Amino acid sequence: MPQSDSQPLLRARGVSKVFPGTIALDGVDFSLEAGEVHALLGENGAGKSTLIKCLTGAYRRDGGDILLHGEIIDPKCTIDAQGYGIGTVYQEVNLLPNLTVAENLSLGHQPTRFGMISTRAMNRGAREVLSQFGLDIDVSRSLESYSVAVQQVIAIARAVTLSGKVLILDEPTASLDSKEVELVFDVVRSLRQRGLGIVFISHFLDQIFEITDRVTVLRNGRLVGSETTSDIDRVRLVNLMLGRELEQEVRSHGKTHAAAGEPRLTFTGFGRKGRIEPFDLSIQPGEVVGVAGLLGSGRTETAEVMFGVAPHDSGEARRGDGTVLNLASPRDAIAAGFGFCPEDRKTDGVIADLTVRENIALALQARIGWMRRIPDREQRAMANDYIRKLDIRTPDAEKPVGLLSGGNQQKVMLARWLVTNPSFLILDEPTRGIDVGAHAEIIRLIEDLCKQGMSLLVISSELDELVAYSHRVIVVRDRHHVAELTGGDITTDNMVRAIAAPEREAIS
Template sequence: MQDIQKHFAGIVALDHASLSVGTGEVHALIGQNGAGKSTLIKVLTGAYRRDSGTVTFAGQPVDFASPLAAQRGGITTIYQEVNLVPLRTVAENIFMGREPKRYGLIQWRSMNTEAARLLQELGLSLDVTRPLGEFSTAIQQMVALARAVSVQARLVIMDEPTSSLNEREVETLFGVIRNLKRSGVSVMFVSHRLDELYAVCDRITVMRDGRTVYSGEMSGISRLQLVEQMLGREIRSEGAQTGFVRAKGNGQPLLNVNHVRSGARLTDASIEVGQGEVVGLAGLLGSGRSELARIVFGADRAEQGEVTLDGVPLAFRTPIDAINAGIGFCSEDRKAEGIVPELSVRENLTLALLPRLSKAGIVNTRRQAEVVDRFITRLGIKTSNPDQPIRELSGGNQQKVLLARWLATNPRLLILDEPTRGIDVGAKAEIQHLIGELAQGGLGVLMISSELEELIEGCNRVTVLREGQTVAHLTGAQVSEEHLLHAMAQGSAQDSLEHSEARQAAL
């Protein structure tokens, strides 16, 4: 791809951007949200039409008219937000549009058998005749990968493919990538996790403000230099990537969850959040973190246990009850449960506030505009105008709009499920800084994160779930990588401390 230019409503999205990927190469593409990565990929795959520039694939000039044309031409894409059909079976999703047929009839048995075989190669054994929506986001991501492998593409584009995967699944994915490389298939790997890039990529391209600012061997640039290229400025150390402002809390209790049980995923969970503090919720994939958050927000009901706010037992029937009580919730799945893609930034930002902005069903547009302008400025949301569709914004800016949606309701408790998932270093630091500032202002924050550094740097306390049970409450010096890992994998906070002391004695 050479000298690619693309504009949206007068806004420059790509400015003479270039990208070169070799045969059988794993190539990293990185940059801050809004740097132009997704736009460049969509130009390549025919989702967007480029204004100018040239694209050559397998030695031939190409100009794909649609993603389907790109797929038929040998390019397939796995997006961060799984874009399959939840109500169709796993096998149907893998072979959608390519179902094996005989005399015009789908050969269901052979399709199911081949789907099961593809998933076995990825280390998964599951019933491929069940609807995809019955499985976790991580499983759906692996199904998307199986679909990409099955089309026998010459270039596979992976956009944040590990954001929903656990450590074992990531290793399986890396094994698949290495197998693709050995067979001569090229892989374009988009990720914000630098360790992953160094583990699996051969070369790297860095984008900033719609331009290509660096391209070279992965081994020829350090992590610190990569971050500097992304940000466009020097930073003193890698630790400067952390944006948290540590809140102190005022000692007043706010949320108390006692021995909550709900189905098989949540068996005995407890957690406390005080006013003005950030409490982390840690655990491996499937430990029950998101399930606990949904119960607090009234999206699901607890079968046993008690949830109190200011000491008053809660019995929310719907999330509306939670919102009225002063609770906000940014869910993990930004696409499915957060943004409304076809609505504007203005409409998405004020969605939870509409009852307060309306009278007799009529929205007070003046008050709405005041709220929107205030939060766009306060959170630094990058948008051409408030009426721009939110789907056109970068992932980091979409996340800021969702934060603004809840802050506009003036909540007392804010639940954040993976608030910085899939966003770049710069936007991550901004959001982390904002979370700390909010807590300093008296807001209670319950933060779920898979990134241990985020929990260690930004939380006053951390509660650990394992297999649906609370196994540790870590405070002070206990909030460390060693204690967190031990509690998540094996035992309680006390076990973790004893493990640490034994290790020190052995040393």
């Protein structure tokens, strides 16, 4: 391709996008050549999907240009982008399960004769298209009668026939098993051969190294690196994603085990099929256990299994005195003295329309039962108490939580659990999406809580943060607990190495 030497196929120049309160994309550059598979990597909130949505016109960008073959284009919606030749396939198959395969492929441009759809021609066309993708199936059956992998290939086929220059694959393999992944990869390889530019988003490192030619890493809305895949090693890639330079950080805090002795909780062989492999873990009073791992590695799954969101199907949990705990649902977990601040505040955490007071009272009310309502006066006293203690910046306790900043919402969620006085608190990404000042306060709070004797499990993708407050760090990869670091071994470097290790071997 002679033109590709001078002009990349698709180029984003200084693209910015601002959401109220956060800068989702900050002047990001990105370029895609024809005939390459280009990985776009980053943790949650790094800006991957925002960039994709700007490229396909799903979002209006606030700054920057998009160039196709060197010419500025301005797609206003995904259909518009399709017209330019940019097609997208999402993790959730965006096709209609109730229509037949052929109807899905031809929706919007069916072959017609005298205004009537010619089903014969439509099915023939669909078979021809799919045969290019190595798929020989009955196209007159409804889409839902095929496996997700086949649906995914059909979605790719539709995107390619409609656009044909750039194909964006947004985590296309997330819900596929390894054999199905191969099916999709074969298709991707043949499209690369045909000269399409393919953007590939995935958080499976193995897949990145298997299929992509180049990687671009985003972090906190900024471009942190763009390199040829064969020139980069896993450790460096993980470092780019998690934002650490290769340097041996010496542990200055020197935290060791808080109180040696009886563990408060012991999980043995605890796990759930398809979510997290069985693991052993014991936690002592006043101990902070950090969990490190990449997105989708099983870190959140660990917390959800413990809290009964996705109840465990193997192993058991015991208290320090040996009594077995029933953790079949969040309700049981709350009754056992657990608390859980989930990762996504907006969808799983605070209820934006309720006031600060109501949000704080929620978990306690759930615990004592809905029949015994906590009097308003008591609720208000409780709320004011925690607004003061946690320094929640709100004019008063009656303000809807949705109007507060991210850090303050996080504190409200913490307060909600603190009023129930839990003995074991799980925090999933407590510092995500909040500003630097609030960041430090949350960390201070974690340290205070553990001084008071509470046991904490903290999941974070900020490795230096884990170094700062953890007594112990569990490293999770591919749904396995692969390593446990204690004392002086807790360094970002060791964590990165354990996360990046290609084989499932314990790092000691």
